[in-house]
Amino acid sequence: MPHPTDGTLRRLLDEPVGVADVDRAHVAGCPGCLSRLAATQQDAAVASAALQIETAADLDAGWQRLSHAVTAERTRRAVSSAGSGARRRPAGWRMAWRSPIVAVAGVVALLAGAGTAAATNWLQIFHTERIAPVTAPQADLISMPDLSDFGELVVTEPVDVRPVADAAAAAQATGLAVPQVSELPRGVTGEPQYHVSGRVSAVFTFSAEQTARTAAAAGETVPPPPPGLDGSQFRLVAGPGFAAFWSQDRPVPALVVARAGAPTAQSSGVPFDAARDYLLSLPILPENVATQLRGFSADGTTLPLFMSAEKLTSSTADVNGMPATVFASRAGTMAGVVWVDDGTVSAVAGSLSSDEVLSVARNLRW
Amino acid sequence: MPKPPAPGAVRPDLEQVFRASYPRVVAVAAKVLGCQNEAEDVAQEVFLAFGRSSVPAGAAAGWLSVAAAHTALNHIRAGRRRADREEAARDDGLVAPDVADTVVASEDRRRVRAALARLPRRQAVALVLRHSGLSYAEVAAALDLSPGSVGTTIRRAETALREELES
Numbered sequence: 001m002p003h004p005t006d007g008t009l010r011r012l013l014d015e016p017v018g019v020a021d022v023d024r025a026h027v028a029g030c031p032g033c034l035s036r037l038a039a040t041q042q043d044a045a046v047a048s049a050a051l052q053i054e055t056a057a058d059l060d061a062g063w064q065r066l067s068h069a070v071t072a073e074r075t076r077r078a079v080s081s082a083g084s085g086a087r088r089r090p091a092g093w094r095m096a097w098r099s100p101i102v103a104v105a106g107v108v109a110l111l112a113g114a115g116t117a118a119a120t121n122w123l124q125i126f127h128t129e130r131i132a133p134v135t136a137p138q139a140d141l142i143s144m145p146d147l148s149d150f151g152e153l154v155v156t157e158p159v160d161v162r163p164v165a166d167a168a169a170a171a172q173a174t175g176l177a178v179p180q181v182s183e184l185p186r187g188v189t190g191e192p193q194y195h196v197s198g199r200v201s202a203v204f205t206f207s208a209e210q211t212a213r214t215a216a217a218a219g220e221t222v223p224p225p226p227p228g229l230d231g232s233q234f235r236l237v238a239g240p241g242f243a244a245f246w247s248q249d250r251p252v253p254a255l256v257v258a259r260a261g262a263p264t265a266q267s268s269g270v271p272f273d274a275a276r277d278y279l280l281s282l283p284i285l286p287e288n289v290a291t292q293l294r295g296f297s298a299d300g301t302t303l304p305l306f307m308s309a310e311k312l313t314s315s316t317a318d319v320n321g322m323p324a325t326v327f328a329s330r331a332g333t334m335a336g337v338v339w340v341d342d343g344t345v346s347a348v349a350g351s352l353s354s355d356e357v358l359s360v361a362r363n364l365r366w
Numbered sequence: 367m368p369k370p371p372a373p374g375a376v377r378p379d380l381e382q383v384f385r386a387s388y389p390r391v392v393a394v395a396a397k398v399l400g401c402q403n404e405a406e407d408v409a410q411e412v413f414l415a416f417g418r419s420s421v422p423a424g425a426a427a428g429w430l431s432v433a434a435a436h437t438a439l440n441h442i443r444a445g446r447r448r449a450d451r452e453e454a455a456r457d458d459g460l461v462a463p464d465v466a467d468t469v470v471a472s473e474d475r476r477r478v479r480a481a482l483a484r485l486p487r488r489q490a491v492a493l494v495l496r497h498s499g500l501s502y503a504e505v506a507a508a509l510d511l512s513p514g515s516v517g518t519t520i521r522r523a524e525t526a527l528r529e530e531l532e533s
Contacts, residue, residue, distance in 0.1 A: 007518030015502055043524040050478045050531060051497045055402050057392040062406065063384055066413050070376050
């Protein structure tokens with residue numbers, strides 16, 4: 001009979017009852033397997049010792065701290081939904097900024113933006129006409145800096161997601177056309193739940209000092225910024241948008257159809273190509289990400305969509321004549337397609353195959 | 367169908383889940399970080415996220431363990447607060463008081479953290495969850511692995527960890 005796999009031998013150490021009798025009997029009488037088992041045991045012991053740490057969690061102190069954090073967060077949300085003008089980013093903003101959809105509007109809109117803003121007025125330096133995937137190992141994406149590493153970000157219109165009753169309400173709240181799905185893919189049923197968010201905007205002020213601090217924390221030094229960049233401001237705007245979720249309480253919704261005003265960036269007057277070239281030259285960005293951004297950042301109209309190389313594959317397709325980016329998880333558990341049409345980003349995604357999301361996207365009824 | 371909490375609200379079962387799972391969440395994060403203080407920070411982040419989520423209560427334990435491992439690994443990979451952490455490791459009383467031992471212990475921990483950060487993410491999480499006492503079935507469910515492949519994933523992680531520590 002064949003020798004049991006390494007995985008079976010490993011389980012034999014922890015959960016012998018989980019291993020088939022025939023495998024156990026084989027190992028007991030096979031010198032080769034016994035020797036593999038001994039090596040497995042040795043590695044397991046090394047790992048156990050390496051990960052050994054005694055913890056004594058103080059339950060009451062922990063709960064007290066969490067309660068305070070929850071209360072503080074609630075207060076901040078209440079303040080932020082009261083609409084009292086510019087404010088520091090609320091809790092969760094950093095996370096929101098890093099989330100796949102919103103992250104593209106951050107550092108990235110800045111880095112991908114281009115054009116020379118000679119005037120002192122706000123000048124549009126970036127508007128989204130198409131999307132290109134930027135693929136990098138997940139570790140690099142996680143270590144991507146966010147805007148607060150380069151200066152101060154003041155959220156002028158915070159992310160404010162709220163549920164609405166139906167498609168008509170979503171259309172009314174966002175001013176966007178809300179398409180109907182002609183035919184739901186197999187396994188997707190019921191009515192979707194709609195969520196909307198108003199416009200999201202922020203003003204970012206570049207700080208040479210903050211940038212130097214970030215670099216220093218990463219053990220790097222940076223050259224002085226080009227004249228005029230320190231203290232210059234950029235306005236980032238995206239939305240409003242909506243998303244329709246089918247089965248949204250699952251870890252990955254069965255189907256999501258979403259649209260939003262595509263991100264734009266405006267500069268208060270700094271020559272933007274100089275700023276972009278400077279930021280892309282900093283040793284803070286993972287080099288492979290910087291290289292990909294340099295590849296298409298000249299036109300100021302391509303929105304990078306960050307993808308984990310370990311988890312996602314991407315390809316191109318068209319949705320009724322518009323170029324689209326299709327992404328799918330390597331595990332085959334989810335897929336999505338995203339495209340830009342006249343200043344609006346649309347996406348269809350879910351726990352579906354690439355063919356299924358493309359079919360839904362191409363057959364949306366407007 | 368459980369609805370996500372309204373904006374600004376937290377789920378009503380937060381305290382109950384917290385009291386049942388906090389020690390486990392701290393322990394999982396501490397295995398990654400080698401430091402209780404930072405593990406407690408990670409646990410706070412994890413429970414705040416949980417409080418805003420609509421994860422079914424029955425799935426909370428697995429969700430929290432995976433989130434603790436990922437969040438702790440993110441802390442390492444972000445490369446931030448390393449100096450703070452090493453300071454804290456010296457101060458938190460978990461290492462031997464002898465100065466030489468302290469230096470050695472914190473150097474070992476640094477190597478373990480760095481080694482974990484270099485493992486494929488799924489291997490690192492499976493390894494940490496298994497060494498935190500989760501069964502093969504629980505690790506399989508938490509990571510969406512087939513039960514048969516959990517042993518293989520852990521075995522690969524342990525081999526890689528040993529090689530990293532030897533190098």
